[in-house]
Amino acid sequence: MNPRQVAVLLGKEFTLGSKGFLFLLAIVGPVALSLVITLVFGSLFAHEPTLGFTDEGASQLAILIEEQTSIDSKRYDNAVALKRAVEEGAVDGGIVITGDFDETVLQQDRIEIPIYIWGESLAKDRAILTATVADLVREVSGREAPINVDVVGVGDMEAIPWSDRLFPMIVLVTVFIAGFMLTGASLLDEKEKKTIDALMVTPTTIGEVFCSKGLTGIIIAVVMGLIILAMNQALGSQPALLVLLLFLGAVMAATVGLILASLLSDVPAFFATMKLTGILLYAPAIVYMFPGIPSWVSRIFPTYYIFEPIVEISQQGGDLSDIMLNMIILIGLDVLFVVLLGVLITRRRQYAV
Amino acid sequence: MNWRSIAAIVQKDATLFFRNRFFAVITVLGLVMGIVVYFIMPSTLEETLELGVYSPSLPPGFEELYEGEIGIQLLAAESEEALRENILEGEYSAGLVLPPDLVEKLSQGEAPDIKVYIASDQVGDMEAIVGVLIAELTQKLGGQSIEVDWQQEVLGRDMAGAQIPLRDRIRSLLVVVLLMAEVFGLASLMSEEAENRTAIALLATPMTVRDLFAAKGIFGTVLAFGQAAFFLAVVRGLDNQPGVILVGLLLGSTLAAAIGFLAASLGKDFLSVAMWGALIMILLSVPGIAVMTPGVVSGWIKVIPSYYLVDTVSQASNFGAGWGNVWQNLLILLGFSAALFAVGILAFRRKLR
Numbered sequence: 001m002n003p004r005q006v007a008v009l010l011g012k013e014f015t016l017g018s019k020g021f022l023f024l025l026a027i028v029g030p031v032a033l034s035l036v037i038t039l040v041f042g043s044l045f046a047h048e049p050t051l052g053f054t055d056e057g058a059s060q061l062a063i064l065i066e067e068q069t070s071i072d073s074k075r076y077d078n079a080v081a082l083k084r085a086v087e088e089g090a091v092d093g094g095i096v097i098t099g100d101f102d103e104t105v106l107q108q109d110r111i112e113i114p115i116y117i118w119g120e121s122l123a124k125d126r127a128i129l130t131a132t133v134a135d136l137v138r139e140v141s142g143r144e145a146p147i148n149v150d151v152v153g154v155g156d157m158e159a160i161p162w163s164d165r166l167f168p169m170i171v172l173v174t175v176f177i178a179g180f181m182l183t184g185a186s187l188l189d190e191k192e193k194k195t196i197d198a199l200m201v202t203p204t205t206i207g208e209v210f211c212s213k214g215l216t217g218i219i220i221a222v223v224m225g226l227i228i229l230a231m232n233q234a235l236g237s238q239p240a241l242l243v244l245l246l247f248l249g250a251v252m253a254a255t256v257g258l259i260l261a262s263l264l265s266d267v268p269a270f271f272a273t274m275k276l277t278g279i280l281l282y283a284p285a286i287v288y289m290f291p292g293i294p295s296w297v298s299r300i301f302p303t304y305y306i307f308e309p310i311v312e313i314s315q316q317g318g319d320l321s322d323i324m325l326n327m328i329i330l331i332g333l334d335v336l337f338v339v340l341l342g343v344l345i346t347r348r349r350q351y352a353v
Numbered sequence: 354m355n356w357r358s359i360a361a362i363v364q365k366d367a368t369l370f371f372r373n374r375f376f377a378v379i380t381v382l383g384l385v386m387g388i389v390v391y392f393i394m395p396s397t398l399e400e401t402l403e404l405g406v407y408s409p410s411l412p413p414g415f416e417e418l419y420e421g422e423i424g425i426q427l428l429a430a431e432s433e434e435a436l437r438e439n440i441l442e443g444e445y446s447a448g449l450v451l452p453p454d455l456v457e458k459l460s461q462g463e464a465p466d467i468k469v470y471i472a473s474d475q476v477g478d479m480e481a482i483v484g485v486l487i488a489e490l491t492q493k494l495g496g497q498s499i500e501v502d503w504q505q506e507v508l509g510r511d512m513a514g515a516q517i518p519l520r521d522r523i524r525s526l527l528v529v530v531l532l533m534a535e536v537f538g539l540a541s542l543m544s545e546e547a548e549n550r551t552a553i554a555l556l557a558t559p560m561t562v563r564d565l566f567a568a569k570g571i572f573g574t575v576l577a578f579g580q581a582a583f584f585l586a587v588v589r590g591l592d593n594q595p596g597v598i599l600v601g602l603l604l605g606s607t608l609a610a611a612i613g614f615l616a617a618s619l620g621k622d623f624l625s626v627a628m629w630g631a632l633i634m635i636l637l638s639v640p641g642i643a644v645m646t647p648g649v650v651s652g653w654i655k656v657i658p659s660y661y662l663v664d665t666v667s668q669a670s671n672f673g674a675g676w677g678n679v680w681q682n683l684l685i686l687l688g689f690s691a692a693l694f695a696v697g698i699l700a701f702r703r704k705l706r
Binding site for chain 1 (some may be wrong): 378389398400401402422443448459463464466468470471472476478481483485486487498499500501503504510512516517628631
């Protein structure tokens with residue numbers, strides 16, 4: 001294999017391929033997915049109701065609402081904006097804190113508070129909102145009742161926020177769009193357009209073509225993986241180790257993509273196979289979303305060994321010793337897939353000169 | 354119009370479509386996945402926060418505290434152990450152990466000791482919420498230090514006690530995804546006709562350009578409509594206002610076919626058509642996400658044509674909206690479909706030249 005030839009082909013992949021839609025998808029797709037997941041699932045599975053408020057004076061209540069953890073809060077400039085936000089469902093309820101609110105609370109034993117309620121807000125959210133504000137009003141008035149509360153956790157289930165549960169899926173999608181899909185589709189596109197046949201009459205070997213295609217996917221997967229980790233504030237304290245893990249994951253994705261592409265004849269068949277088998281690629285990330293499912297189920301799938309060490313390093317604060325075993329398995333799987341690809345290339349020497 | 358020619362082209366397209374592994378697979382798989390996703394989503398929405406309470410002697414008037422309220426329910430447990438077990442089984446959101454002298458201590462201004470059990474994976478989310486609810490509860494039992502009188506104004510349709518489960522909210526998103534997936538199929542068939550010059554060959558027969566576009570439009574519309582209607586029938590989306598929904602689906606299917614023409618004229622081969630189709634599909638799915646998470650997106654969403662389909666399906670199937678409520682949506686959808694059809698046909702005609 002001639003490294004210079006591979007470099008020339010790699011340059012061509014980036015200059016010509018970058019105009020293609022798959023290139024665009026490999027770059028835009030993971031970023032869009034990460035944003036959508038944060039946006040949609042961040043609010044879909046949120047537990048706390050949201051209170052909107054507008055403060056016409058400088059009320060102590062407004063400060064306490066913003067500090068309160070039983071609810072989320074949003075401050076609005078005026079009552080019109082607040083009412084619109086409630087109507088649109090941006091908040092579950094909204095109150096206007098009048099300029100003389102604190103004085104009224106200090107002087108009176110009974111206070112009337114108008115509250116806008118979004119029609120689709122849950123009954124329990126309404127109850128939590130009103131109980132919270134009533135509690136804070138008592139705090140402003142200095143008349144809260146003393147209570148000693150002792151909270152005891154029951155069971156041994158660990159709380160994992162949905163944003164964390166979905167993180168492995170984002171990592172896998174990022175690595176596989178570039179490493180697997182871009183690499184495989186690009187090779188099949190060349191097969192369909194017969195440009196690979198044209199290449200074979202030059203001194204270029206089939207191995208060099210596969211190598212350049214694979215490297216393109218690997219480079220984009222690693223770069224996009226780092227961008228996604230940075231977007232999710234998951235670069236942690238060991239970015240060099242994360243780069244290595246992303247590289248090993250991208251190698252697996254690219255070799256599997258090339259293996260599949262070398263077995264198929266056209267792009268539609270590649271996409272159809274991907275649709276049917278995609279669930280196998282993403283299965284461990286789906287299992288990870290539900291802590292109730294035993295974790296050994298994930299370990300059956302090779303892609304588990306891509307995201308698990310990344311999650312361990314970036315989210316659990318682990319180091320090399322914590323991921324050593326899984327990393328060795330990942331390297332082993334990479335070697336296995338590369339050997340398999342090598343065998344396939346050797347058998348398909350019809351492309352070679 | 355030559356209806357015999359149109360029928361022949363429709364028949365040919367149907368045969369080619371289902372002979373293509375990729376389209377056959379995504380059509381069937383899309384439908385199956387849509388139905389599976391619907392049925393695995395929760396069929397009910399938990400509107401009530403259920404708090405278990407144990408006390409050796411419950412305070413007088415305890416049972417009546419939240420009587421008639423939907424948001425909070427207090428359930429008496431037989432023992433502290435039963436309280437813990439019910440929390441582990443998910444019967445209660447939290448469990449309170451009240452001291453027998455609770456009311457006495459409150460009336461004397463002393464702080465009672467209240468033990469709170471929360472499932473260990475819920476402690477972070479529930480601790481502050483339960484804290485304010487306990488404060489509210491003790492105020493009700495011990496006499497209010499300051500009484501808050503809520504003047505509630507519900508904005509929009511009041512759904513308290515009759516909330517729409519997540520699976521029914523997601524139904525309109527799934528319909529749009531199904532419809533727009535057909536953009537791929539139609540666009541690719543059109544693109545193939547242009548690429549292989551078979552469209553030019555067809556036009557050398559007595560068939561006119563109008564006949565060709567009519568045939569493609571009818572095929573695309575029927576294919577998309579059939580799937581969407583089947584899906585909604587299976588997931589009980591046609592139980593309310595079936596006439597309104599079916600007309601909405603027909604217009605939405607026409608829109609999908611029109612966008613298929615546009616995507617076909619934008620791409621030069623299967624890969625680029627598929628990628629244009631994917632980008633368009635993502636864009637058109639955004640209004641469906643907005644229905645799932647109200648308030649996340651605002652008025653700008655109405656510039657996306659699929660909003661009017663999503664809104665019609667959601668309003669009619671979830672809230673029983675009739676012709677009088679959604680006629681404007683249907684009219685706008687018709688306008689968008691007609692305009693995009695005209696633009697798509699013009700663009701594709703240019704491609705044929």
